[in-house]
Amino acid sequence: MTDVIEITPAFLDRIALPNLKSGDKEARGRVLVVAGCTELPGAALLAGLGVLRAGAGKVQIATCAGVATHLGVAVPEARVIGLPETDAGAIAPQAASTLVPRGTACGAVVVGPGMIDEAASGALTAQLLEGLNGPPIVLDASAMSDLPTRRGLLDRHRSRIVITPHAGEMASMMGMSKDEVEARPHEVALSASTSLGVVVVLKGAETWIAAPDGAAWVFRNGCVGLATAGSGDVLAGDWRSARTWR
Secondary structure, three states: OOOEEEOOHHHHHHOOOOOOOOOOHHHHOEEEEEOOOOOOHHHHHHHHHHHHHHOOOEEEEEEEHHHHHHHHHHOOOOEEEEEOEOOOOOEOHHHHHHHHHHHHOOOEEEEOOOOOOHHHHHHHHHHHHHHOOOOOEEEOHHHHOOHHHHHHHHHOOOOOEEEOOOHHHHHHHHOOOHHHHHHOHHHHHHHHHHHHOOEEEEOOOOEEEEOOOOOEEEEOOOOHHHOOOOHHHHHHHOOHHHHHOO
């Protein structure tokens, strides 16, 4: 097992993002966020704001048609795309035909915040993984369901996928208990990253990051204030992590 690099302010200073002193909003990148449902439109809002605060020049938020207008008013900087809904108020899988060309034209795609219907979300994610070509993809929440059965689709993206599970989601994905994940997060994160071919961000009081080549990082300076609804949606929207692995 390789050495773990601890993420500290000094470490981050050494890998600072490019400082763009000129150029238009296109130069700062375009991101597509696929998120929300009729019960959780705020998750799409938080993820979209996370993208903007991280420095993207343009953000497109794709969500259920029934809440799209409200979201467009709440985030006037964003282009908001209303998508067909299931009877349960989730984004319908057939929305992939609209999303694939938009996502392919973006610098990064975020899928999953606030998408609580696992069946619909899983079907939509599978179609996006099959159709998208090029951009790094961040998968969160229900977009991570059934990933172990979709290794062939994951392989198409050659480690350009970042997943952001908490311990409970990781336990479900890997067929183990939450206690087992929390007891050995480094080992579990590396195992998931290697078996799935994705970058894993295992969230918790300590956040463990693992890459398919065995590299690993840990951030130990989290606080209990982040243990609240919505913080994961903002994290998923921080697209800098996806750009790092492009």
